[in-house]
Amino acid sequence: MRVLLALGGNALTAQGRARPEDQIAAARVATTGVAELVADGVDVVITHGNGPQVGNLLVKNEIAASVVPPVPLDWCVAQTQATLGFVLMNTLDAALRSRDVDRRTATVVTRVLVDLDDPGFANPSKPIGRYLPREDAALLVQHGETWQDRGERGWRRVVASPEPREILDAATVHTLVEAGFVVVANGGGGVPVVRSGEDSDEVRGVEAVIDKDLGAALLARTVHADVLVIATDVPNAVLRLGTPEAEPLGRVDVRRLRALAAEGHFAGGSMGPKVEAACRFVEQGGARAVITSLEHIADAVSGDDAGTVLT
Amino acid sequence: MRVLLALGGNALTAQGRARPEDQIAAARVATTGVAELVADGVDVVITHGNGPQVGNLLVKNEIAASVVPPVPLDWCVAQTQATLGFVLMNTLDAALRSRDVDRRTATVVTRVLVDLDDPGFANPSKPIGRYLPREDAALLVQHGETWQDRGERGWRRVVASPEPREILDAATVHTLVEAGFVVVANGGGGVPVVRSGEDSDEVRGVEAVIDKDLGAALLARTVHADVLVIATDVPNAVLRLGTPEAEPLGRVDVRRLRALAAEGHFAGGSMGPKVEAACRFVEQGGARAVITSLEHIADAVSGDDAGTVLT
Numbered sequence: 001m002r003v004l005l006a007l008g009g010n011a012l013t014a015q016g017r018a019r020p021e022d023q024i025a026a027a028r029v030a031t032t033g034v035a036e037l038v039a040d041g042v043d044v045v046i047t048h049g050n051g052p053q054v055g056n057l058l059v060k061n062e063i064a065a066s067v068v069p070p071v072p073l074d075w076c077v078a079q080t081q082a083t084l085g086f087v088l089m090n091t092l093d094a095a096l097r098s099r100d101v102d103r104r105t106a107t108v109v110t111r112v113l114v115d116l117d118d119p120g121f122a123n124p125s126k127p128i129g130r131y132l133p134r135e136d137a138a139l140l141v142q143h144g145e146t147w148q149d150r151g152e153r154g155w156r157r158v159v160a161s162p163e164p165r166e167i168l169d170a171a172t173v174h175t176l177v178e179a180g181f182v183v184v185a186n187g188g189g190g191v192p193v194v195r196s197g198e199d200s201d202e203v204r205g206v207e208a209v210i211d212k213d214l215g216a217a218l219l220a221r222t223v224h225a226d227v228l229v230i231a232t233d234v235p236n237a238v239l240r241l242g243t244p245e246a247e248p249l250g251r252v253d254v255r256r257l258r259a260l261a262a263e264g265h266f267a268g269g270s271m272g273p274k275v276e277a278a279c280r281f282v283e284q285g286g287a288r289a290v291i292t293s294l295e296h297i298a299d300a301v302s303g304d305d306a307g308t309v310l311t
Numbered sequence: 312m313r314v315l316l317a318l319g320g321n322a323l324t325a326q327g328r329a330r331p332e333d334q335i336a337a338a339r340v341a342t343t344g345v346a347e348l349v350a351d352g353v354d355v356v357i358t359h360g361n362g363p364q365v366g367n368l369l370v371k372n373e374i375a376a377s378v379v380p381p382v383p384l385d386w387c388v389a390q391t392q393a394t395l396g397f398v399l400m401n402t403l404d405a406a407l408r409s410r411d412v413d414r415r416t417a418t419v420v421t422r423v424l425v426d427l428d429d430p431g432f433a434n435p436s437k438p439i440g441r442y443l444p445r446e447d448a449a450l451l452v453q454h455g456e457t458w459q460d461r462g463e464r465g466w467r468r469v470v471a472s473p474e475p476r477e478i479l480d481a482a483t484v485h486t487l488v489e490a491g492f493v494v495v496a497n498g499g500g501g502v503p504v505v506r507s508g509e510d511s512d513e514v515r516g517v518e519a520v521i522d523k524d525l526g527a528a529l530l531a532r533t534v535h536a537d538v539l540v541i542a543t544d545v546p547n548a549v550l551r552l553g554t555p556e557a558e559p560l561g562r563v564d565v566r567r568l569r570a571l572a573a574e575g576h577f578a579g580g581s582m583g584p585k586v587e588a589a590c591r592f593v594e595q596g597g598a599r600a601v602i603t604s605l606e607h608i609a610d611a612v613s614g615d616d617a618g619t620v621l622t
Contacts, residue, residue: 019380022340024515060371068367069330075394076487082393083386085420086502086516089480094513106483107420109396169400172417175490191397202405204335205397256437 002043002177003301004220005034006213006277007229008270009049009188012084013295018052023084027091030231033297034182035095040102042301043177045223046088047213050080050188051128058129058157062140073128073159074191074205081109081187088184096182106181111168112190112210112218113203118162126161126209160208164190164215168203170222177223189215213277221284228281228289229300230274235293237275237308239265249308254282257310278310287311313354313488315531316345317524317541317588320360320499321579323395329363334395338402341542344608345493346406351416353612354488356534357399360523361391361499362411362439369440369468373451384439384470385516387501390499392420399495407493417492422479423501423521423529424514429473437472437473471519475501475526479514481533488534489500500526519586524588531596539592539600540611541585546604548586548619550576560619565593568621589621 012026037044055075085107092105120126124146130141137147137155147155165174173185189210193203200220213230218229226252236248239260249260257279260266266275271291278289290300292307299306323337349353363389372381382390396418403416431437435457443451448458448466458466478484484496500521504514524541531539539560547559550571560571569590571577577586582602601611603618610617 020382020386059379060375063375064371067374068370071331071394075397076329078393078397079390082389082420083382086386086389089420090504090514090516094511097512100374104482106480109346109393109400109418109420110399111397131490164362169413169417172492175492176483181486193401200405201408203401205401267566 001227001301002045002223002225003037003040003224003227003229004045004047004216004225005297006216006228007046007048007294008052008232009053009212010233011231012048012087013052018056020253024087024091027084027087031088031092031095032293033294034092035099035101036298037301038096038182039099039101040298044182045173045177045225046182046184047186047212047216047219048084048088048184048188050077050084053080053084054188054209055129057113072205073207074193074210077188077209078109078191081191081300082107084187085184091296092182104181105184106176107184108169108172108176110173110190111193111203112164112215113166113168114162114192114194114208114210115165116194116206118160120160120162120208124158124160126159127156128159128209129157131156140237141291153194155173160206160210161294162192164210167215167222168193169220169280170219173219174223186215186219188212211273213273213306214280217277220281226287227301228278228286229297230277230289230291231294231297232270232274232291233293235296235307237266237271237291237296241265251309251311254279282310312352312538312612313356313534314348314538314540315356315358315527315534315536316607316608317527317539318357318359319543320362320364320523321544322542323359323398324363329367330572334364335398335402338398341605342399342403342406345403345603346410346412347609348612349407349493350410350412351609351613355493356484356488356530356536357493357495358497358523358527358530359395359399359495359499361388361395364391364395365499365520366440368584383516384518384520385504388499389420389502392502393418395498396495401589403493415492416495417487418495419480419483419487421484421497421501422504422514422527423475423497424477424479425473425503425505425517425519425521426431426476427505427517431471431473431519435469435471438467438469439466439520442467471517472522473503473519474519475529478526478530478533479504481530484530485534492505497526497530499523522584522588524584527589528588528592529583531592531597537590537598538546539597540608541588541602542605543581543602544604546607546618548577548582548602552576562620562622565590565621593621
């Protein structure tokens with residue numbers, strides 16, 4: 001069995017703190033469930049979010065801009081692929097060795113092709129980085145960035161979140177999985193690139209962030225995963241969230257899940273893209289998608305009694 | 312034939328500038344020779360320096376430290392592996408496609424085991440990052456860093472440059488090379504890690520930088536490269552450099568090269584580690600090591616008429 005596991009970026013920090021030691025401690029927790037799966041003989045590909053981590057890099061860019069040339073957002077995504085991959089490999093290698101499992105880990109810098117005419121570029125909507133007062137935001141708007149008034153916390157930069165079209169480094173991931181590696185790939189949704197021109201052979205990075213769960217669904221199909229597990233901070237997707245009739249959602253089929261999504265059950269927070277990613281994976285031939293919390297990863301793969309299970 | 316190509320960190324900037332666009336332009340130049348080799352059917356593994364790039368990251372760390380948690384030096388190295396790998400893949404993919412070569416590129420986050428009792432940790436000697444006035448350096452010394460008075464340019468941080476003992480992700484690189492990928496790996500000498508404890512299964516990053524050329528020699532042997540090419544900004548190692556009797560060194564054997572090194576011919580600048588790396592590679596069974604400039608990469612592999620050639 002082959003599993004694509006998508007870890008939330010917040011699952012790799014401690015209560016939103018993203019100090020290196022917090023990320024390492026969080027990775028130890030996250031990789032315990034992964035090691036169980038691998039010990040059971042499951043092929044695992046791990047992808048991960050990077051919101052808090054990329055936010056930190058953007059702040060460094062801003063603060064140091066007068067001394068050090070800022071790097072583009074796509075480079076920041078690549079940087080988080082390396083650091084989170086490094087941390088995940090170290091903790092997972094240890095967890096595997098302590099279980100006498102003779103499998104190795106690998107981290108692949110992963111690029112994802114997007115369309116430059118994706119509507120996301122005309123209407124950037126994905127908030128990233130820190131909140132700033134209006135005056136500071138105005139300065140950055142003059143430098144070509146898009147910032148939005150987010151109410152009392154201040155202004156925040158928004159960028160395009162285009163559709164992932166093709167995982168350019170999928171063959172690398174596939175080769176390593178087939179060779180028995182536990183692979184960390186496509187972190188932060190992948191480093192977004194576009195073709196440099198119509199007849200160009202070269203791709204170049206773009207200022208955008210790809211939704212991590214939609215990237216995970218695409219990668220899962222590309223590497224022929226049987227199961228997509230989207231690990232988040234709640235055990236289930238919840239219907240009527242925030243009302244007295246709130247109800248965790250268990251086993252469901254795509255038709256019903258799409259209908260529930262259309263009714264607006266998952267509109268708030270980050271559950272929407274997770275539900276969309278799960279639906280896409282199963283619609284395109286994946287056997288099963290599960291949305292659940294970190295501690296239920298192994299259960300989510302082995303049975304139907306954990307999480308929101310889509311078949 | 313299999314070649315390990317080590318690109319200097321300065322070769323990936325423009326006259327020492329490390330803006331993203333400079334790095335991309337420099338990568339285009341560097342990868343032209345690589346594409347020629349690959350088109351000729353040679354397996355190529357690329358490693359690269361990262362001095363200017365890691366220097367920039369350290370400065371960002373310092374300047375933004377009161378707002379964003381600084382990340383350790385090993386994370387900075389990992390970050391440069393990702394960004395330089397990203398840039399090299401994009402330019403090399405394009406160069407290969409324009410030659411109708413059907414081979415893919417891959418970038419591997421690469422860790423290298425070092426010994427915590429390496430003498431380098433007791434006597435840090437590798438200068439990194441920017442020069443600072445004495446007062447600023449003194450503050451960082453209080454935070455546990457080692458800084459040295461470098462004369463009129465100011466003070467500079469020095470860190471350990473320990474011996475690379477084992478490329479932990481060598482199997483990943485080897486698997487991908489065998490599958491036909493052009494692999495970018497072990498950038499910046501590798502992300503330095505140590506065992507967390509005597510009986511520990513876990514490795515952790517350490518504040519150090521591994522010499523890129525010594526890391527390249529180790530990786531070259533590990534992936535069974537036939538030739539190690541160390542690309543730098545001069546066409547040859549030079550005897551009596553800076554004197555009227557300066558003489559470029561061509562074909563040489565290990566015994567003579569070691570004798571010349573012992574006489575101090577390569578003590579200044581960065582040629583010393585390159586000569587040491589070339590000697591180690593050939594002593595440990597490698598067929599040939601060449602030290603030359605970027606534009607002679609292809610010649611260095613195919614013949615004996617370019618560079619300092621060690622057999």
